[in-house]
Amino acid sequence: MLPLAAFLVHCFPLALGHYDICKSWVTSGDSPSWEYHACQPKPMFMKGYAMVKVEPPGITCGDPAEYFCTHENPYLCSDECDAANRDLAHPPRLMFDKEEDGLATYWQSVTWKRYPEPLIANITLSWNKSIELTDDIVVTFEYGRPTMMVLEKSLDHGKTWHPYQFYADDCMEAFGMMSNKIRELTTDNAKRVQCTEEYSRWAGSKKEKNVRFDVRERFAIFAGPDLRKMENLYMAMERVKGLKEFFTLTDLRIRLLRPALGGTYVQRDNLKKYFYAISNIEVIARCKCNLHASSCNFRDGSLQCECEHNTTGQDCGRCKKNFHTKFWRAGSYNPAPRGSPNSCTQAGTILDTNPILRISDPPPMKEVKENTAIQVSTIPPVLETKLQHREIPEKIRAAPPIHKELTLTPSSGRKHSKKASPKGSIILESTPAIVMESSVKILKSCECLGHSNRCSYIEQLNVVTCVSCKHNTRGKHCEQCRLGYYRNVSVGLDDKNVCVECDCNQMGSWHDRCNETGYCECKSGTTGPKCDECLPGHHWIEGCKPNMCDEELLICQNGGTCHYGQKCICPPGFKGALCQHAKCDSNHRNCDSASNALVASALVLICTLMLSVVYI
Numbered sequence: 001m002l003p004l005a006a007f008l009v010h011c012f013p014l015a016l017g018h019y020d021i022c023k024s025w026v027t028s029g030d031s032p033s034w035e036y037h038a039c040q041p042k043p044m045f046m047k048g049y050a051m052v053k054v055e056p057p058g059i060t061c062g063d064p065a066e067y068f069c070t071h072e073n074p075y076l077c078s079d080e081c082d083a084a085n086r087d088l089a090h091p092p093r094l095m096f097d098k099e100e101d102g103l104a105t106y107w108q109s110v111t112w113k114r115y116p117e118p119l120i121a122n123i124t125l126s127w128n129k130s131i132e133l134t135d136d137i138v139v140t141f142e143y144g145r146p147t148m149m150v151l152e153k154s155l156d157h158g159k160t161w162h163p164y165q166f167y168a169d170d171c172m173e174a175f176g177m178m179s180n181k182i183r184e185l186t187t188d189n190a191k192r193v194q195c196t197e198e199y200s201r202w203a204g205s206k207k208e209k210n211v212r213f214d215v216r217e218r219f220a221i222f223a224g225p226d227l228r229k230m231e232n233l234y235m236a237m238e239r240v241k242g243l244k245e246f247f248t249l250t251d252l253r254i255r256l257l258r259p260a261l262g263g264t265y266v267q268r269d270n271l272k273k274y275f276y277a278i279s280n281i282e283v284i285a286r287c288k289c290n291l292h293a294s295s296c297n298f299r300d301g302s303l304q305c306e307c308e309h310n311t312t313g314q315d316c317g318r319c320k321k322n323f324h325t326k327f328w329r330a331g332s333y334n335p336a337p338r339g340s341p342n343s344c345t346q347a348g349t350i351l352d353t354n355p356i357l358r359i360s361d362p363p364p365m366k367e368v369k370e371n372t373a374i375q376v377s378t379i380p381p382v383l384e385t386k387l388q389h390r391e392i393p394e395k396i397r398a399a400p401p402i403h404k405e406l407t408l409t410p411s412s413g414r415k416h417s418k419k420a421s422p423k424g425s426i427i428l429e430s431t432p433a434i435v436m437e438s439s440v441k442i443l444k445s446c447e448c449l450g451h452s453n454r455c456s457y458i459e460q461l462n463v464v465t466c467v468s469c470k471h472n473t474r475g476k477h478c479e480q481c482r483l484g485y486y487r488n489v490s491v492g493l494d495d496k497n498v499c500v501e502c503d504c505n506q507m508g509s510w511h512d513r514c515n516e517t518g519y520c521e522c523k524s525g526t527t528g529p530k531c532d533e534c535l536p537g538h539h540w541i542e543g544c545k546p547n548m549c550d551e552e553l554l555i556c557q558n559g560g561t562c563h564y565g566q567k568c569i570c571p572p573g574f575k576g577a578l579c580q581h582a583k584c585d586s587n588h589r590n591c592d593s594a595s596n597a598l599v600a601s602a603l604v605l606i607c608t609l610m611l612s613v614v615y616i
Contacts, residue, residue, distance in 0.1 A: 291331025
């Protein structure tokens with residue numbers, strides 16, 4: 001009970017902001033009614049809902065059984081890992097179990113018996129659901145924290161991965177990055193991916209065990225040190241491009257690249273003390289429900305939002321059937337403190353307020369000026385279905401040719417002879433006034449989100465679609481982005497800046513398209529949102545090329561220097577890719593001193609041997 005109370009107190013600031021209910025009963029005004037608000041689920045411990053995968057195969061110790069030792073007693077290797085013995089096994093599930101009586105249970109890797117081959121392990125947590133971080137990610141290591149690791153996230157169920165943070169005892173050596181602290185970040189760069197040395201330097205296996213990804217400190221940039229101004233953070237989520245997505249993920253991956261070394265260099269005579277051991281991975285987050293749900297439950301093997309506002313789906317990411325009169329939109333934190341629900345609207349409400357199909361009770365005829373062009377937007381799908389099953393006058397069913405701009409010609413509402421009309425127009429002569437009224441309202445119900453003022457009717461599909469979408473949009477309602485652009489989620493669908501150019505680096509990416517978060521598909525050795533950065537071990541030369549040499553590993557021989565990791569600059573007298581060959585002149589004479597010395601040494605040896613034979 002006490003840990004639960006501590007958790008609730010700990011997460012109390014994160015629950016502020018009045019987003020824990022979706023609706024309230026209001027009795028003021030003409031009659032009682034529901035008032036809807038933006039809402040979100042409360043934070044919860046997520047490790048119990050995660051599926052875990054450990055790679056590569058065989059990285060977990062115990063098959064075959066092996067002994068290992070610790071940095072505290074490096075030559076007393078009496079501990080054993082044996083997968084066949086329950087008391088000696090260390091399977092992955094022990095990273096998520098409940099530890100009682102102070103006895104730590106942990107997953108453990110094999111020892112570094114194949115040194116100098118890297119000891120690498122990947123631990124992936126998958127939720128099959130988008131979640132939003134609300135607190136620090138904490139990984140607890142037994143027997144020492146790794147000297148090099150990377151924390152990564154995926155927004156698309158593991159298809160692509162993006163770094164969250166790099167960890168190393170020497171960031172520049174390990175990743176070519178400067179070591180930075182979270183408190184150095186500002187509102188302008190709160191999403192920056194950093195490298196930290198805080199958790200990787202040796203501090204003794206029994207003293208410091210935790211490795212953190214600091215979420216609360218990044219929140220504090222907007223909400224203050226005590227997180228009491230959460231409304232500022234929520235407003236920033238709406239305003240700052242990509243901020244909400246930065247804390248959103250479907251999968252989390254821990255890449256373990258080098259184990260704890262005990263504060264020394266690798267001792268090859270005792271490799272049994274180098275391994276990874278994790279006793280706990282703590283992830284506190286809330287289900288992503290797009291501000292359309294206040295609760296989230298585990299059903300059918302995965303987390304599901306309990307959707308409100310006439311939305312549905314695992315993330316409340318679409319409108320319910322028959323509620324498509326308006327486009328689906330995520331809820332908004334604005335205006336404070338209750339936000340905007342952006343509910344989906346039932347098509348029937350449109351029919352009640354705009355009686356376009358009440359043939360028995362026709363409304364008065366409204367004057368339509370001759371050759372007035374009607375700005376057409378999309379008929380809601382449910383309305384299309386109803387229209388197809390009603391008795392619609394033949395003149396309405398006779399639609400214009402494919403991709404023709406719709407134009408109405410006037411009708412007096414009386415029956416009269418058919419007249420010629422411009423190509424592509426709807427002929428409404430000999431049509432009752434109610435039909436004329438209905439067609440006008442149907443055409444006006446189409447929406448192009450302000451990115452187009454033209455629509456066309458596609459006869460074969462029986463749909464109306466927007467044409468000539470501007471602002472780099474496309475789609476039936478101009479609701480999608482053109483290839484090479486991605487959705488700016490910080491603005492509404494009707495904003496002219498809704499589509500942002502991917503701007504992928506042509507040399508570092510495979511093409512100019514990116515995913516929904518703006519990340520491009522990078523070539524081998526390249527990283528970064530725009531594929532304009534190099535992974536460790538690579539240098540940028542019209543794209544990222546693998547390093548051919550390394551000063552610290554002294555691959556360049558005979559005093560050669562490594563130039564941008566790509567080639568060795570050799571001193572006079574030497575040549576070759578690694579300056580490994582002696583260089584002579586064009587007549588194959590006057591070789592450098594190293595070659596002369598080698599030849600001279602050989603002659604001295606031969607002479608000595610010959611003299612020895614003579615004396616014998």
